[in-house]
Amino acid sequence: MNLIVKLRRSFRTLVILLATFCLASIVISAYYLYSGYKQEMALVETTGEVECQNAKLLPYRSVELKMAKRIDPSKTEPTVLLFVESQYSQLGQDIIAIHESSRFQYHMVFTPAKGDIPPLTDNGRGKYTIVIYENILKYVSMDAWNRELLEKYCVEYSVSIIGFHKANENSSPSTKLKGLPLHLYNNVALKDCVVNPQSPLLRIIKAPRVEKGPLPGEDWTVFQFNHSTYQPVLLTELQTSRAPPAALPKADLYATVIQDLGLHDGIQRVLFGNNLTFWLHKLIFIDAISFLSGKKLTLSLDRYILVDIDDIFVGKEGTRMNINDVKVRQELRDTTPDTCMCEWVFRKRQSLKSWQAPFPTKG
16 A cells, blocks of 8 residues: 555656656747847847938948839840859859859850950840959959940940959958949958848848858958948848957948949949858849849749659559559549649659569559
């Protein structure tokens, strides 16, 4: 009798301990989940607070909603003119890979020292709808004649420019882009980025998209400007573990990708403060091509799922479909509402090896 009582007490104690442990686990998990959500929302709220501050205190003016200069893609062919440093440069290869996988037509040119450019028109029609510079410094350092020729073409044929700046150990702490009201601050360590929901070029990316944590590398470039033509696309914070450039103005958020709306000189531009290694840069780059080409170079938003089920046809005996399985599949197709089976394609494929070694119930 005493043994039974002791067992009951031990069982009750065990149940109480398990219940206490479960409740404690739930409380701890809820705390960490709420903390992570709260931190993410704080970053989004910081963006809103920054936009409400005095624009004179910021390196950008996201508080002002400006309309981008209208793009007329009818004047040009849907082809990209790509200036690369060399055929071995990683950024150039990444740009080419995106164009080829997206089936965008492009013409690659190695950037010459003096900035010579290929013919831009053919029978009064523009040959290129976007000009991309792997190194934006090669664009701003062109000789006056070629730059004037290129910019005149961009204005007349509604052509835009995309440029990248990848800092290195030899880059100066700050750089002024010649001919543009824009300063670059190099070799900055960044963290916690958010996509600006006011950016007009967003298509694939949904804003505000928040990416928490340090950005890869410590060679980022941030943009500082004082003109309403510029609008940030991707905003980040500084890493506190590394001192920023001394000349960098203090701000809550910094822009690593900016869009020139064309209000300064009639040319729209999108500039990146790093390469395409960061995944958000790749998506913004694709969105920028779509927007700046007037949707002539764009990816469909439709998504398809391919399910590879060939093993049920060519697998081992016992796993392969037979006649009864096919009949059940046909009955399911006939009885399932059309709304659930729209665009469902059922194709049967048989391998030669399995066809040469059949078994009696194979369909």
